[in-house]
Amino acid sequence: MLKIKLLYFMDIKTLVNLTSRAWSLNILALLHSGVPGRQAPLLEATPASRTSFSASLDHLVQLKLIERNPGHGHPLRPEFRLTPAGREAAIVAHRIMAAVPDDKELALLRRNWTVPILALVKKPKRFSILKSDLAPITDRALSNSLHQLEDRNWVKREIELSARAPFPTYCAANKGADINHAIALRG
Structure with missing residues (x-):
C-alpha cells in the first residue's frame, strides 16, 4: 500500500x-x-x-x-x-x-497528468527529465498534456540553444505558475 x-x-x-x-x-x-x-x-x-x-x-x-x-x-x-x-x-x-476558480479551466486541472506536470516545471525542464520524473507516463500522454498546457498558456515552451543540439524546455507560466506555487513538492 x-x-x-x-x-x-x-x-x-x-x-x-x-x-x-x-x-x-x-x-x-x-x-x-x-x-x-x-x-x-x-x-x-x-x-x-x-x-x-x-x-x-x-x-x-x-x-x-x-x-x-x-x-x-x-x-x-x-x-x-x-x-x-x-x-x-x-x-x-x-x-x-x-x-483556478474558472469552471472551464477546471476541466484541464482534472486531467490525469496536469497537476503532476505543473508541479515539476517550476524551472525549465526537458521532456526526457519530465518523463523520467513521471515514471509511468508514456511519451504520447506527456506530449499531449504539454500541448494542452501550452495551448492554455499554463506552460511556456522555449528552445535551449546553449547545447550542441538545441532542445525544448518547459516551464510553468501564468495559471500554471500559480498552481505550481500552490503545490509544495518535497525534494
Whole structure:
C-alpha cells in the first residue's frame, strides 16, 4: 500500500496517485472548506457524474485520505471525514483548486497528468527529465498534456540553444505558475 507522508507538501509519486481520479482534488478541497462529508452535498458541489464521483471517493478511501465517519450516516449513504494525512492533503488540494476558480479551466486541472506536470516545471525542464520524473507516463500522454498546457498558456515552451543540439524546455507560466506555487513538492 502507498504510504503517504504529507506536511503541507507531497512527493511527486503521491501527487500522481492522488490525481489519477478526476474528482479527487475537488473532493478534498470541498471537505477542507467545510462541505458536509455526505455524498449528496459533495456531489451537488461538483458537476461530476455519480459514477466518476464515486470512483474518486473510493480512490480517496483506498489512499487513506478519507474514511467513513463511524457512527454517522446510513450504511447506504455513509458520511466521510478526512484522516490526518487527508487533512494535510486537503490543504494542498484547496490551494490548487483556489488557483483556478474558472469552471472551464477546471476541466484541464482534472486531467490525469496536469497537476503532476505543473508541479515539476517550476524551472525549465526537458521532456526526457519530465518523463523520467513521471515514471509511468508514456511519451504520447506527456506530449499531449504539454500541448494542452501550452495551448492554455499554463506552460511556456522555449528552445535551449546553449547545447550542441538545441532542445525544448518547459516551464510553468501564468495559471500554471500559480498552481505550481500552490503545490509544495518535497525534494
